Each structure stands twice: as structure tokens, then as C-alpha cells.
Amino acid sequence: MKKVLITLAAVGIFLISSVAMAGIQDFTLVNQTGWDFHFVYVSPDYSDNWGADRLGETEILYTGTSRYISINDGGDHCIWDLKIVDQDQDEFQYMGINFCQVSTVTINFENGAFVAYYN
Template identity: 30%
Template sequence: MRALLIAAFAALSLMVAGDVHAQSRQDFVLINRTGYTIEEVYVSPSRVTAWGNDVLGADTLENARQVTVRFNGSTTECSFDIKVVYDDKETAEFRGVDLCRVSKVTLFYNRSAGTTRFTVE
């Protein structure tokens, strides 16, 4: 019985280590606190001029919801630009977000100013 517990613990330790290793340091959680639905999210290195693919795919990001944006682990970039497209096709862009130091990006909409801002953790 003791040998079985030790083997199970060793297997669990390897699985956790593998999960940590597979996670890219640029992965982050995007939180929508704008009051509106976000239909598209684009994330690209700041040095690149094209946005690439919508990371939400066919999904949307409803208000008060969050999504984890994951990277494949092969990039060493830290500075990224983020673009969101709301369900009314309005857009907001954020430049030079250091995703190597950020784990959460929260979006807020200022109705009186008509602007979207973000905070990071």
C-alpha cells in the first residue's frame, strides 16, 4: 500500500511539473468589466503590424466574464498589443502590454468619455 501511495505521489508530481512547464509566461486572463459584449480579441507582438487571428474564435466574451489567453510557449516576446472588437463593431486597442509581467488584464469602459481603459495585475 505504501509503495502504491509513493508511486501515485510521484506520478502526480510529474503531471504538475509538466503543466507548469507547458504554460507560457505570456499567458494571461482577460476580464471584461466594460458592460458590453466583446466579439473579437486580437493579441500580437508589438513589433508586428498585423493582428493575426481572433483568439476567441467563434466565442464571445460577455460582460463580467473572463477568458484565459494562452501562448504556445515558443515565443520570447514580452511586449504585446491587444485589440478588442465590441458587438457593435467599435474597437479599442492597447499597445505595449508587458505580458511577461502581467497575469490579468481587466477592461473597463468609461461611458462619459467613450473610452476603454485597462488595468493589469
């Protein structure tokens, strides 16, 4: 019985630490537009600087795929802006997203425009 309790305690600690490692503002970006995303930027709503491309130098978020985006700023700021640059260098901005409540952003192409859905 003592071994079972120790094992359960170890599993509980592992689960808590796994959740703690994921930032509260991290999210999954889903591309359902028909165009590939070559650059993805995320910045706090109060900033005028987009910072580094979240895809890195060589990654592309192809249409029909998704990618986990880690904000990982060590803080608890919730409101962020998102900028996407597609294969044609067209830019799309989505402002004031509450990433403390949103875990998935799905971008669709509807009626001639990129439209974001938040879950």
C-alpha cells in the first residue's frame, strides 16, 4: 500500500510539473486558409515591436497543418497580438487576443479574407 501511495504521489508531481511547464499564454495555431504561413509573430498588446518569427528561420506552417506556439515570456500577461505573413508576403493582424482564455487559433479563408476563430 505504501508503494502505491508513493507511486501515485510521484505521478501527481509529474502531472503538475508538466502543466506548469506549458505557459498559460501558449496556443495552437491552425492554418486552414489554402495559403502557407511563412512568418508568425506574437507580441504583447502594449508593444510596438513584433519580435522574432515564432516559426524560426526555416519552418513553414503549411495549409491544413497546425503548430504549437510557445509564448514563454515567464509572465502572466494575457492580451497579445498575432501577425501572420503568408507565402505572397501578405500580412494579417489579429489584435487583443486573450491567450489566458484562448488555446487554439484557427485561421480560415472566407469571403475573400482570412478569418480567425478562437477556442
